Amino acid sequence: MWQYCSTVFYGEYKCSGLGSSAADDPADFEAEKLYMSQDFINMMWRRTLFLKEMLERGYSFIFTINTNNKEDELESALYKASMGTYKTVIIAIVNKAYVEGEKPMLDLFLDGFWHGENTRGLISQLLLVAVHQTSFERCKFLHLHCHKLEADDPADFEAEKLYMSQDFINMMWRRTLFLKEMLERGYSFIFTVRHRCDVVWLRNPFPRLTSFNESIDLQISTDSFNGDQLSEANPINTGFYMVRSNNRTISLFEKWYAKKNYSTKLKEQDVLNGMMKEGVQREVGLSVRFLDTRYFSGFCEVSREFKAVTTVHANCCRTIGAKVVDLTAVVHDWKRFKSLSNSNSTSTLKWTNHVACNRSWKRKVT
Numbered sequence: 001m002w003q004y005c006s007t008v009f010y011g012e013y014k015c016s017g018l019g020s021s022a023a024d025d026p027a028d029f030e031a032e033k034l035y036m037s038q039d040f041i042n043m044m045w046r047r048t049l050f051l052k053e054m055l056e057r058g059y060s061f062i063f064t065i066n067t068n069n070k071e072d073e074l075e076s077a078l079y080k081a082s083m084g085t086y087k088t089v090i091i092a093i094v095n096k097a098y099v100e101g102e103k104p105m106l107d108l109f110l111d112g113f114w115h116g117e118n119t120r121g122l123i124s125q126l127l128l129v130a131v132h133q134t135s136f137e138r139c140k141f142l143h144l145h146c147h148k149l150e151a152d153d154p155a156d157f158e159a160e161k162l163y164m165s166q167d168f169i170n171m172m173w174r175r176t177l178f179l180k181e182m183l184e185r186g187y188s189f190i191f192t193v194r195h196r197c198d199v200v201w202l203r204n205p206f207p208r209l210t211s212f213n214e215s216i217d218l219q220i221s222t223d224s225f226n227g228d229q230l231s232e233a234n235p236i237n238t239g240f241y242m243v244r245s246n247n248r249t250i251s252l253f254e255k256w257y258a259k260k261n262y263s264t265k266l267k268e269q270d271v272l273n274g275m276m277k278e279g280v281q282r283e284v285g286l287s288v289r290f291l292d293t294r295y296f297s298g299f300c301e302v303s304r305e306f307k308a309v310t311t312v313h314a315n316c317c318r319t320i321g322a323k324v325v326d327l328t329a330v331v332h333d334w335k336r337f338k339s340l341s342n343s344n345s346t347s348t349l350k351w352t353n354h355v356a357c358n359r360s361w362k363r364k365v366t
Contacts, residue, residue: 002231020208022040025241028217029298037186048347051063055116057153061211066328073147074147075076075185076146077146077147078127078182078185078187079316080145081124081125081126081127081145082125082187083124083183086188087186087187087188087245088125088187088188088189088190089125089126089127089182089187089188089189089190090122090125090126090127090189090190090192091126091127091129091179091182091189091190091191091192092109092126092127092128092192092197093128093129093130093131093143093149093175093178094106094128094129094130094131094135094139094197095130095131095132095134095171096132096134096135097320098135098197098320099134099135099138100134101324103324103328104138104278105197105320105323105324106128106135106138106142106197108197108200108324108328109198109199109200110123110142111200111331112199112200112201112202112331113126113201115201115202115206115331115334115335115338116203116334117202117204118202118203118204119201119202119203122142122201122204124145126144126145127145127146127147127179128144128145128146128147129146129147129149130146130147130148130149131148131149131171131174131183133148133245134365136148143229149174151180166231169265169266169267170269172267172269173257173260173268175268176236176253176256176257176260176268177257178180178255179191179253180250180253180254180257182245183243183249183250183253183282184245184250185245186245187245188242188243188244188245189242189243190205190209190240190241190242191238191240191241191242191243192240192311198239198313198314198315198323198327199239199240199311199312199313199314200311200312200327200331200334201311201314202309202311202312202334203308203309203310203311203312204297205242205296205308205310205311208295208310209242211296212229212289213287213289214223215287216287216288216289217243217244217246217248217249217286217287217288218241218242218243218244218249218252218281218286218287218288218289219241219242219243219288219289219290219291220236220237220240220241220242220288220289220291220302221236221237221238221239221240221291221292221293221296221298221313222234222235222236222237222290222291222293222296222312223235223236223242223293223294223298223300223301223315223316224293224300224301225291225292225301226289226292228290229289229290229291229292230288230289230290231290232281232288232290234290235273236269236272236273236276236290237269237298237313237315238268238269238272238297239298239313239315240291240311240313241291248284248285248286249286251284252280252284252286253276254341255270255280255284256271259271259275260345276288285342294308294309295308295309295310295313296310296311296313297309297310297311297313298312298313298314298315298316299300299312299313299314299315299316299326299354299357300315300316303350304350306334306337306349311344312327312330314326314327314354314357316357317354317356317357317360318357319360320358321355321356322356322359322360323356325355325357325358326354326355326357327350328355329351330351330352332352333349333351333352337349338348
């Protein structure tokens with residue numbers, strides 16, 4: 001006999017023909033349970049007991065989750081994005097400002113996957129985290145894996161945030177909290193868009209990230225590279241990094257987020273940079289690799305090698321408009337390189353100067 005349960009609540013399980021099975025204390029199941037908290041674990045065990053009782057009654061069943069639960073929706077999106085990758089996903093975070101305009105920043109970001117080498121299949125591993133309804137709807141329209149990140153005040157994430165304004169800093173910390181929760185759920189990830197979809201993928205980065213040492217906990221991009229992949233003197237940039245889910249990385253993110261209220265006027269990248277200079281990686285036993293700008297390039301320090309560059313980050317740039325202009329030029333330069341790749345002409349190719357980003361620094365912080 002099959003039993004269909006149309007709705008599952010954590011306070012009670014309502015299945016047609018069976019009545020309900022209450023918790024020992026219904027109040028225990030009323031509120032949201034933080035993933036892996038003791039209340040969460042108790043709730044999971046109570047559910048298991050209920051399902052055992054259904055089998056004892058002679059009922060076969062298909063067990064599924066309540067899709068109205070935001071946490072369950074996130075887990076579903078993560079599962080789909082990580083299928084076949086041992087729980088590794090690519091995470092990008094966008095808001096309303098990044099999906100608006102004649103050439104939205106999000107479209108430019110996705111162009112990289114289309115024009116890059118061996119990157120098209122990586123779209124299936126991408127989880128787009130939207131911090132505004134408009135960006136969430138755009139994500140769903142593009143048939144990507146999507147999650148709506150709720151903010152304490154949704155208006156905080158609606159418009160463009162000027163680099164280093166207080167709203168910008170608040171948005172960065174909210175993102176850090178979300179990424180900490182991903183590690184706690186057991187997911188490793190590449191975080192590729194720090195705040196403006198401003199990293200273009202020109203080649204599949206996984207071969208370069210996994211060939212060095214698969215046991216590295218954190219691999220992080222740099223504004224400039226000093227030649228030593230293990231040197232803590234490299235200035236980090238949190239616009240692109242790969243982190244493995246384990247107790248060491250979770251501890252790092254916990255300590256990092258704990259600095260939020262004690263780091264006035266500092267963005268989260270500056271805080272992490274300071275923590276690493278103080279030796280937090282040794283404190284938690286973390287292994288770190290600093291990525292060479294020859295492969296993981298940026299506007300701060302440009303890779304001159306078209307045949308080596310893997311990603312390009314529009315760092316050292318202040319506004320979305322400027323990033324769109326100069327990253328569009330990057331994509332055009334890349335397409336020109338690909339069209340000449342069978343000739344000797346590629347040796348003379350140069351990236352277009354980042355004129356718009358250089359000018360963006362004249363805009364005043366408010």
